[in-house]
Amino acid sequence: MNASAPVPAPLATSTVPAPLATSTATAPLRVGLVGYGLAGSVFHAPLVTATDGLVLDTLVTSDPGRQAQARAEFPDVRIAASADELWERKDGDALDLVVIASPNRTHVPLATAALTAGLPVVVDKPLAATAAEARELAALAERTGTFLSVFQNRRWDNDFLTLRRLLAGGELGEIQRFESRFERWRPQLKGGWRESGAPEEIGGLLYDLGSHVVDQALVLFGPAVRVYAETDLRRPGAEADDDTFLAVTHANGVRSHLYVSATTAQLGPRFRVLGSRAGYVKYGLDPQEVALREGLRPGRDAPWGEEPEHLWGRLGSGESPLTGGGTPVRTVPGDYPAYYAAVAAALRGGGPAPVTAYEAAHCLDVLEAARVSSRDGVVVEIPAPPAAP
Structure with a gap:
């Protein structure tokens, strides 16, 4: 393949979830943001609030100082101490998107809980610790017909x-x-x-x-x-x-x-x-x-x-x-801003995620291989990434 050719197609794509059923075609999609550290406060909250068709509805942090900061910056946003409160919301009070911007160790369990609850999810990078975990999340999203994307800004x-x-x-x-x-x-x-x-x-x-x-x-x-x-x-x-x-x-x-x-x-x-x-x-x-x-x-x-x-x-x-x-x-x-604009368009129209979990999994293939290479002082071969179901 000549590298001056157009950019390659995505490594793998998942089945496109159906568009969200919202109360009206123009109602803003309500977003819950988990985590208000660097990623949440500097990137996700400002970009979500700047995106037409999205509204920051709930912010999850158990830290009192960050709760106060969030209230000062977003006085109309609900504050929750635990992400469990997001999964428990039902019917007309349910969220349209959950963004996970909490510490890396929480990405897989929180994404799993959100997908299991049928909630579309954006997860900050890295999606997981291993490519296998990333592909398991991708498979879960496939089974539940739920949107999943990774924030690679x-x-x-x-x-x-x-x-x-x-x-x-x-x-x-x-x-x-x-x-x-x-x-x-x-x-x-x-x-x-x-x-x-x-x-x-x-x-x-x-x-x-x-x-x-x-x-x-x-x-x-x-x-x-x-x-x-x-x-x-x-x-x-x-x-x-x-x-x-x-x-x-x-x-x-x-x-x-x-x-x-x-x-x-x-x-x-x-x-x-x-x-x-x-x-x-x-x-x-x-x-x-x-x-x-x-x-x-x-x-x-x-x-x-x-x-x-x-x-x-x-x-x-x-x-x-x-x-x-x-x-x-x-x-x-x-x-x-183009990332969340693409997320909103995908949720509205049932289109593809701007960054897929399968792409994130192949990135993790490389990172895992790098760890092995550095530890053992060897060159590591990577098998071709498996195709999406």
């Missing part, structure tokens, strides 16, 4: 959308190597479950930022067949990986070199993509996360997802972009 990063456009246009030629870096300089540990070494917490950067860079590589270049990885604990007292490298070989022959790190004192390019005709180099992270953290909101604070011209990537050959080589390429604006 980095598919709507500005640089990723720009690269997809360049690949579709064939401007790079046949892709030989894709380099992707999600690096930070955080030399001091922050604590919390994300940095825990306890296996049940599913902490560490491999499953955190690694979920993003691996997912992006799979969307761009298709299934992975081989993985080599190096995971390290660099910071004093670190329990989980904080500096990790993956080399992924795709079925079409493209090689992806993926870096995630909290210990990078000098940041590398976000993307460096090398093709037979030209290369594309892009520095700097998409600005949407920073904007959301600062309280800016899509639809209210425009222009959304734009970045200044001096941050645009450069396309060319034989010259360094740092010395002005290549041609500036306008960065496509980032569009995180």
Whole structure:
């Protein structure tokens, strides 16, 4: 497969659930959000409330401080201390969508409870600890005819959308190597479950930022067949990986070199993509996360997802972009709101999920293989992902 061809079809798709039966065709879909930490407060709550056709109805957190924060930010939203309250709501009081943005260890049990109750579900990445668990959730959604999607917002990063456009246009030629870096300089540990070494917490950067860079590589270049990885604990007292490298070989022959790190004192390019005709180099992270953290909101604070011209990537050959080589390429604006717009459209019309559980499962195939590779110092072969039923 020529990597300059259009983006591959999804790795597998599930049966499309039937559209929701709402009281009126125009009634907003009521959303329950489980978790109000980083993911819930910075990403999900603002994006849900910015989406036409969705309304944040209930927020679940047992933390008094976060309950107070939620009441201040969303005075009309109901607060619940336990997710069990969501499953118990019946008939006209039932929710139309549950978003799970709680710690990683809770994703599978909460998603299982929601699907069993017949509630459509969005789960923050990673969907599960293992690909097998992810496929079990996908199968449960199939059996119950219930919508299930995974929040992979980095598919709507500005640089990723720009690269997809360049690949579709064939401007790079046949892709030989894709380099992707999600690096930070955080030399001091922050604590919390994300940095825990306890296996049940599913902490560490491999499953955190690694979920993003691996997912992006799979969307761009298709299934992975081989993985080599190096995971390290660099910071004093670190329990989980904080500096990790993956080399992924795709079925079409493209090689992806993926870096995630909290210990990078000098940041590398976000993307460096090398093709037979030209290369594309892009520095700097998409600005949407920073904007959301600062309280800016899509639809209210425009222009959304734009970045200044001096941050645009450069396309060319034989010259360094740092010395002005290549041609500036306008960065496509980032569009995180597109994810929940697609969710709302799928729930209304019975269409496909914007990110499927089967896609998330193959991402987990790669992450699991990376763990084995790093532990044993070997290259790990990955079987072709099974097709959806």
